[in-house]
Amino acid sequence: MIVVDLENMDWIAFRQVVALSLATGRDCSVMGLEQILDHVHDRRMWKVLKNVMELIPGVDVIEQDNQVSIIPSGLNYGIYHIETHRYAPVTDIILTLAPALSNCEFVSELHLKGVTHSQHSYPASFLKTSLNALITGAGYTVASSLKKFGFYGSGDGGIDTKIYPMSKHTDFSLPMSCHWEIESARVYVAKIDTSFASYQKEFLAKKLHLDDNSISIMEIINSSGYGNHIDVHIRAGDIVTVESMTMKLYNAEGDFVFTDDSMLDSMEEFCVRIKKIILDKKIPYPLLREAIPFLELAGVGHYEYNGNEDASIELTCNLCQLFSL
Numbered sequence: 001m002i003v004v005d006l007e008n009m010d011w012i013a014f015r016q017v018v019a020l021s022l023a024t025g026r027d028c029s030v031m032g033l034e035q036i037l038d039h040v041h042d043r044r045m046w047k048v049l050k051n052v053m054e055l056i057p058g059v060d061v062i063e064q065d066n067q068v069s070i071i072p073s074g075l076n077y078g079i080y081h082i083e084t085h086r087y088a089p090v091t092d093i094i095l096t097l098a099p100a101l102s103n104c105e106f107v108s109e110l111h112l113k114g115v116t117h118s119q120h121s122y123p124a125s126f127l128k129t130s131l132n133a134l135i136t137g138a139g140y141t142v143a144s145s146l147k148k149f150g151f152y153g154s155g156d157g158g159i160d161t162k163i164y165p166m167s168k169h170t171d172f173s174l175p176m177s178c179h180w181e182i183e184s185a186r187v188y189v190a191k192i193d194t195s196f197a198s199y200q201k202e203f204l205a206k207k208l209h210l211d212d213n214s215i216s217i218m219e220i221i222n223s224s225g226y227g228n229h230i231d232v233h234i235r236a237g238d239i240v241t242v243e244s245m246t247m248k249l250y251n252a253e254g255d256f257v258f259t260d261d262s263m264l265d266s267m268e269e270f271c272v273r274i275k276k277i278i279l280d281k282k283i284p285y286p287l288l289r290e291a292i293p294f295l296e297l298a299g300v301g302h303y304e305y306n307g308n309e310d311a312s313i314e315l316t317c318n319l320c321q322l323f324s325l
Contacts, residue, residue, distance in 0.1 A: 001069070002322055005031040006315065011042040013315050015096055016293055018049065020323045021070040022059060022100035023297050028323075029069040040252045041087065041120050048088045049096060056080060056097070077104035084114030086155030086225075087252065089121030094161050095290060098142050099297050102166040109162050116150045116157035117188075117229045119248045124159050125231050126287075130241040134174070134283070134291040138298040139167040149190060153250035154225020172300040178236035180278045182208060185215045185232045190223035200230065200267065207271040208232070232274055241287060243277065245270040285310045292316050296325035 004017050014036050021028045030036070037043045053059045058075040061068065075097070084090060090112035101108040117123045124146035132142060141164035150157015185204050187197040197217040204215055220227065228247035233240060247266060249258045277284050283291075289312050295301040301320070 002026055002028040003031065004028055004319070004322060006318060008311065008315060009036045010312075010315075011037070011039075011045065012289065012312070013319060014042075014046070015049070015092060016316060016319055018070055019096045019099050020293055020297075020319060020325075022072050022075055022097070023103060023293075024323050024325075025072050025074060026323060027069065027071045029067055031067045033063070033066050033068050044085075044087055044252075045089070045092055048084050049093065052082055052093055052097075055082065072100075075100045075104065077101065077106045077108040079109040079111070081111045082113070084112070084155070086115065086150075086153060087254075088114050088155070089118045089152070090114045090116060090150075090157075090159050091122045091124070091127060094127060094142070094144065094159070095122075098140075098161070098163050099294060101163040102140055102142070104163075104165060107162055107164050109160070112159050112161070113155075114150060114157065115152050115155050116146060116148070116159055117227060117246045118152035119246050120152065122286075122290075123229065123231070123242075123244050123246065125242040125244060126290075127159075127161070129233075130287050131290060131294075133239045133241055134287065135294045135298075137169060138172045138295050138300045139169045140164075140294055140298070141166075149188070149220045149223045149227060149229075151190060151223060151225050151227030151229075151249070152246070153254060154223070154227070156224035166298065169298070169300065172295075172298075174295070175236070175239065175283065177281050178239065178283060179281060180234045180236045182210060182274070182278070183214070183233045183235050183240070185210060185230065187215065187217050188220055188227070188229040188231075189217070190220040190225070190227035192226060192228055194219055196228070200228075203267050204230070204232070204271070207268075208274060230270065234274070234277065241284065243270075243274050243284065285313060289313055289316050293320060293325075296320040301325065
């Protein structure tokens with residue numbers, strides 16, 4: 001059994017351990033569970049993942065004495081309908097199951113209902129555009145489509161995902177340098193006055209030096225709750241990725257915490273992040289971190305990963321090494 005007892009383990013690393021165990025079929029035990037899941041959101045997501053693994057045959061989960069053991073016996077392809085609560089982002093479930101289901105002989109379908117846009121996780125556009133841009137060339141087809149917006153605090157959204165059997169690609173290469181250019185941006189609002197979106201549009205145009213016509217506004221009319229989300233599409237050659245920000249309206253306890261100052265701070269941080277990506281000319285670290293397990297499992301990894309100086313990338317690489325990838 002693989003024993004995972006690394007420093008600085010966070011929720012993403014823990015989720016990736018589960019994904020690697022399911023995909024490789026190797027038993028593992030993660031130590032220090034309480035320290036890893038020190039935020040109420042992380043504890044909620046782990047409870048959701050455990051419930052999901054109880055629904056999908058092929059894995060046993062044993063939790064005791066501040067550790068958890070994952071004992072997989074092979075996930076089967078199938079059509080799975082999974083509903084979560086209003087604080088559970090469904091993209092985490094897809095990222096956990098997709099590597100293992102890609103090993104199956106036939107296509108699998110995940111029909112997920114819950115939170116599609118949250119400050120705690122990735123939106124549907126991350127799966128559909130950003131991640132696919134990196135892993136499709138390595139033989140993966142993880143096709144996600146947003147069926148309904150579901151914001152953190154209200155949920156009731158939907159993402160459908162088809163996961164096809166992986167095909168081997170030996171000529172895959174990860175781009176080492178990316179000359180990013182912003183193509184477009186879109187501001188989404190649900191149950192919020194569109195004048196709020198108009199202000200955000202002006203803010204993006206000024207801070208990112210975008211033409212007014214390249215930024216659109218979409219009002220979501222079928223959302224079950226309040227929400228505000230921004231997607232910025234950036235391109236480097238044939239690679240298109242989406243950088244996103246979901247405005248924090250509610251905290252983990254369900255309290256409404258939005259203020260004008262918090263909105264301005266979030267917008268400023270978002271624009272700074274995009275400018276840094278363009279200047280660095282690298283694959284964004286969060287995207288690269290999520291792609292690494294897929295690439296290593298496909299046998300096309302073993303890169304220096306852009307001269308990695310990010311501790312989270314190093315952590316994910318160390319996890320892959322534990323599973324002999």
